[in-house]
Amino acid sequence: MPQLGESIAEATVIRLDIAVGDEVRADQEVIEVETNKAVMGVTTLCIGKVSEIRAVEGVSYSVGSLLGTLEVTQEEVERTGVDTLESLEAKNQSQPQDDGKGEEENLHFALDGDSYEEDPSIIPSVKGLPVPTGVMGAHYISPRMRARMNDMGLREADISAVVGTGAGGRVTVEDLERFLDYLEAWPSAPASPMRLAVADAMRRSWTRPLATVGLPVLLDRVLDHRRKQSPKPGLTLYLLRAFALALKEQPMTAGYLIGERVVHPRSFDIGVAVQVEDGVVVPTLRDVDHKSLSELVADYDDLVDRARRRRLTDQDSSGGIATVTNFGTFGLTFGTPIPLPNETLILGIGAGKKKPVWSEQTETFLPATEAEMMLTFDHRVVDGGGAGLLLKLVAALLQEPEGL
Amino acid sequence: MSVTYIDAIREAQEKLLREDERVFLYGQDIANFGGAFKATKGLAEEFPNRVFDCPISEDAMIGLAVGAAIEGMRPIIEMQFADFSSIAFNQIVNQAATHYYRTGMPIPITVRLPSGGTPGSGPFHSQSMEGIYAQYPGLVVVTPATVSDAYHMLIDSVKMDDPVLYCEHKFLYRWLKSKSINGDHLPIGQARIARPGKHASVVTYSAMVHEAVRAADRLQADGWEIEVVDLRSVKPLDLDTVLASVARTGRLLAVGEAFPWGGVTAEVVARVTEEGFHLLDAPPQRLNARDTPVPYHPKLWAAHRPTPESICDALRKLLLF
Numbered sequence: 001m002p003q004l005g006e007s008i009a010e011a012t013v014i015r016l017d018i019a020v021g022d023e024v025r026a027d028q029e030v031i032e033v034e035t036n037k038a039v040m041g042v043t044t045l046c047i048g049k050v051s052e053i054r055a056v057e058g059v060s061y062s063v064g065s066l067l068g069t070l071e072v073t074q075e076e077v078e079r080t081g082v083d084t085l086e087s088l089e090a091k092n093q094s095q096p097q098d099d100g101k102g103e104e105e106n107l108h109f110a111l112d113g114d115s116y117e118e119d120p121s122i123i124p125s126v127k128g129l130p131v132p133t134g135v136m137g138a139h140y141i142s143p144r145m146r147a148r149m150n151d152m153g154l155r156e157a158d159i160s161a162v163v164g165t166g167a168g169g170r171v172t173v174e175d176l177e178r179f180l181d182y183l184e185a186w187p188s189a190p191a192s193p194m195r196l197a198v199a200d201a202m203r204r205s206w207t208r209p210l211a212t213v214g215l216p217v218l219l220d221r222v223l224d225h226r227r228k229q230s231p232k233p234g235l236t237l238y239l240l241r242a243f244a245l246a247l248k249e250q251p252m253t254a255g256y257l258i259g260e261r262v263v264h265p266r267s268f269d270i271g272v273a274v275q276v277e278d279g280v281v282v283p284t285l286r287d288v289d290h291k292s293l294s295e296l297v298a299d300y301d302d303l304v305d306r307a308r309r310r311r312l313t314d315q316d317s318s319g320g321i322a323t324v325t326n327f328g329t330f331g332l333t334f335g336t337p338i339p340l341p342n343e344t345l346i347l348g349i350g351a352g353k354k355k356p357v358w359s360e361q362t363e364t365f366l367p368a369t370e371a372e373m374m375l376t377f378d379h380r381v382v383d384g385g386g387a388g389l390l391l392k393l394v395a396a397l398l399q400e401p402e403g404l
Numbered sequence: 405m406s407v408t409y410i411d412a413i414r415e416a417q418e419k420l421l422r423e424d425e426r427v428f429l430y431g432q433d434i435a436n437f438g439g440a441f442k443a444t445k446g447l448a449e450e451f452p453n454r455v456f457d458c459p460i461s462e463d464a465m466i467g468l469a470v471g472a473a474i475e476g477m478r479p480i481i482e483m484q485f486a487d488f489s490s491i492a493f494n495q496i497v498n499q500a501a502t503h504y505y506r507t508g509m510p511i512p513i514t515v516r517l518p519s520g521g522t523p524g525s526g527p528f529h530s531q532s533m534e535g536i537y538a539q540y541p542g543l544v545v546v547t548p549a550t551v552s553d554a555y556h557m558l559i560d561s562v563k564m565d566d567p568v569l570y571c572e573h574k575f576l577y578r579w580l581k582s583k584s585i586n587g588d589h590l591p592i593g594q595a596r597i598a599r600p601g602k603h604a605s606v607v608t609y610s611a612m613v614h615e616a617v618r619a620a621d622r623l624q625a626d627g628w629e630i631e632v633v634d635l636r637s638v639k640p641l642d643l644d645t646v647l648a649s650v651a652r653t654g655r656l657l658a659v660g661e662a663f664p665w666g667g668v669t670a671e672v673v674a675r676v677t678e679e680g681f682h683l684l685d686a687p688p689q690r691l692n693a694r695d696t697p698v699p700y701h702p703k704l705w706a707a708h709r710p711t712p713e714s715i716c717d718a719l720r721k722l723l724l725f
Contacts, residue, residue: 142654142684142685142686143681143682143683143684143685144654144682144683144684144685145685146682147681147682147683166685167686167723167724167725168724168725172654172685173654173685
């Protein structure tokens, strides 16, 4: 098996194009092999006749493995300098010679042919790293690598871009430093504390199996209702209130899994995502299940206002069981929001769009305002069915805004 | 003209006898016979009444040495084989090791322990006792691996006020040669880098330094650069040099010729894990003799102790982790 490229240690034989007894030219493609990078042909080194084929289709061979032998004339051996079975044998026998430079000589152990045999599984087939293919990149992080990452304030997510050259494709400290050197040439600036806080929350949340489901909801009734109110509740507040009432009916869906226990909601305090400069904050509206929309408006407006001015206290952002995000305010219609790391659910809503909707009563298409609702949930706690039920409940509640 | 390891030991004793009248030699058949390994050849004639044969009682030998040290002498005791020092164990660990702590009076004795295996020496003439003595507070345990260290460390051992177990490797006696003895030398308690490298550190001592260097030579052909640290003295243990080496390489293999349960290699691995966990790219490894008495047959013996082959094998596993 020839060296087919840098960092390739083995290749799989996919087709043998020769049989024993075939005459071959020099540089004739005789075996097709596949590496983790490409399909390639293995070519003959000289003119000859196939005397033995050791390679088997479908089997991987490390670089340097003997795939077969050719019967070759002496002149051809001399002309091309190919290895013969005898010269290979001689190479394998020879040991690196002592250079004799050391001042002290150690003459002991003339114990040739010791009974000790090396385990063939760990003899590298190529010089350099005998890396098994297909496992490049961060997987196991050694204590040394971990300590270096801690020094630099890096997390696992930060080294996902680094291709490992260590044993087993592992990312080494040298790989990391090479990557950081490469990044030196790019413009960069320190991340803001807000950015880092969001990054940390999202990183922690992303360790869970999150899934997102969606359902369209008609908003006309909510918009009608809203027009008649003073002060006017925001659309997000309608959603917040409907979400709290739905969760109260299905409290299991807001459960938080820790170890082998599910922690249930203590009160129906719901967070709302507020975009601020370079990040997002999530103040929590209290007892959303107990208070009517009109009772909630003042608290909600105050929280959002203080959030935008970055005047929230820790208390304002704690204790929520789920969050609502209205990405429709950015003109977006679809999204897959990520819940806070300490919450199981986040409910998002996209921008409303005028659409023709079929009316059974009038048997015509009537204009309606429709938006997509998205619910992302921790799939360890909630399943698609439970999430769907919750979304349908919210959609139904929004059709009767007077009850909110 | 070259100097062997045992020549260095003899010359160090000659120099000590010549320069310090408190020094005397005591051991079995060391006077007119010159010692079982001829480490004291000619010294009895050169220094009359300072090189004594003793009865076949290791217990009595160390007891006498402790008494002489209390009276201000600096005896060098030759055990015929390190293995036999077990008979003097009480005198070494209970008397010599504790004396300074009990009385404030130091016991400057040096016990020469012909240690380690040679082909065909069998279970009673091959053992490595350094790990046992290193366990005891109050004892210094040195394990020279080179001709120059054999010379200078014996002199430094005798000059030291603590009781020293000087573990000289029998295999190196006549096999290891040097053109001359270096003038410069490191103090006891300081390790040296026997061979620099960057992919893994082999921490070892005594004859295993040479086996490790040979293993490193072989792996160089595969592109691996192995650093070999010669501890020189196993107690005190120069952890700074060891940690600095592991900091360079991220991988540790501790190699020793003694039995595998506990001992010097276990201590090295434990200390590096405690203080240098953040330096490690792979679990630190140990390679020792097998957990059986040392076998007689040369081929069994070669399979019992670490060899360049088994060190290469262990290193490859470590490098691939």
